[in-house]
Amino acid sequence: MQNIDKDTTVLFSYWRSSCSWRVRIALALKKIKFEYKAIHLLKEGGQQKSDDYSKLNPMKVVPTLVIDGNVLGQSLAILEYLEETRPEVPLLPKSAADRAIVRQMMQIIGSDIQPLQNLKVLQEIGTLAGDDKKGAWAKKWIANGFDGLEKLLVKHSGKYCFGDQITFIDLCLPAQVYNANRFNVDMTPYPTISRISDALSQLPEFEFAAPHNQPDVEC
Amino acid sequence: MQNIDKDTTVLFSYWRSSCSWRVRIALALKKIKFEYKAIHLLKEGGQQKSDDYSKLNPMKVVPTLVIDGNVLGQSLAILEYLEETRPEVPLLPKSAADRAIVRQMMQIIGSDIQPLQNLKVLQEIGTLAGDDKKGAWAKKWIANGFDGLEKLLVKHSGKYCFGDQITFIDLCLPAQVYNANRFNVDMTPYPTISRISDALSQLPEFEFAAPHNQPDVEC
Structure with missing residues (x-):
């Protein structure tokens, strides 16, 4: 993950994670194609705690979204980023x-x-x-x-x-x-x-x- | 509180509440004058649970900010509102x-x-x-x-x-x-x-x- 391709969007996610789910909906509504990488929260003592993953996400939680060459954590911060950079399908009211x-x-x-x-x-x-x-x-x-x-x-x-x-x-x-x-x-x-x-x-x-x-x- | 004066800014706060504290800093940095109304989280079984206050804030938590005729809850949502309506002292970077x-x-x-x-x-x-x-x-x-x-x-x-x-x-x-x-x-x-x-x-x-x-x- 050292070299992040600017054109690749990757979501590190767990199927049942509430916070991953929020971001998956945003990506779908805003029609953003992405690669799904599963992080199992229980297997191997929690794959989110691995050295590789915790470099991407120091809180060792899902989701992480790699997009536009950025590595973003915290679902609500990610939603704000998607809204600011992809406003075509707005997910906030105007006022x-x-x-x-x-x-x-x-x-x-x-x-x-x-x-x-x-x-x-x-x-x-x-x-x-x-x-x-x-x-x-x-x-x-x-x-x-x-x-x-x-x-x-x-x-x-x-x-x-x-x-x-x-x-x-x-x-x-x-x-x-x-x-x-x-x-x-x-x-x-x-x-x-x-x-x-x-x-x-x-x-x-x-x-x-x-x-x-x-x-x-x-x- | 039925009639909210558009020109009055009121912060319902508790001195030691973390979430009230965040908003107090934002108001100070953005030079917004406000009236302080103390809500004691322990006295009387918690004043935040009173009928009057819970009408303002259905979660029965502090802070609540009354500003521009709006009644706003949740500190992080309030910060975003202040940033959108008072951008002169910016509290977010540009990109x-x-x-x-x-x-x-x-x-x-x-x-x-x-x-x-x-x-x-x-x-x-x-x-x-x-x-x-x-x-x-x-x-x-x-x-x-x-x-x-x-x-x-x-x-x-x-x-x-x-x-x-x-x-x-x-x-x-x-x-x-x-x-x-x-x-x-x-x-x-x-x-x-x-x-x-x-x-x-x-x-x-x-x-x-x-x-x-x-x-x-x-x-």
């Missing part, structure tokens, strides 16, 4: 106030939910309190975040999370709903989240980016 | 690739560190595993994030986190270093983080925004 609402909803998932129930945090909860505590921990934080997000969506959603335009927050929703289902979160209090999640799953770009369509899928 | 690096470093603190060691998560760790486990939990995630951040800073820092310009990531650093000290994180492996943190603390805008200078400071 600063509207963009702030979209980013507020995005950060609820990106800061207040996902980080608290990802693989390595759940592994740590298991070590600290027992594996039987992992599910309740994940459920608690997903419900806490969805409580706030649902209220904002009631106010701002149309067909999708912010009116009828697909924006950054829509890119973050499918993985979070997928995890909510994995952890048996009761979705009854979240009819707006559920409705939008269903609508998004009908779109070909979202289907393309879903875990079951990735080359490294396992079940 | 998309450079901006992506700044946002990558910012999200390491915003997603991979801060959410895992904030007040409500530590309270939950205490309930789950005992109060004596809270410190080690916080230390673990701060060190994990600083390990990655230090490597990126070695590559990209100058006087500050990204060259010699103050950017979003610099706004997130002071609170995280403050928390690292609170939890007795060994800072020896992070000479670049320490150096930049010291440099930032010399700047009047950063001094203005520090917890000990807030009206609701307690010690």
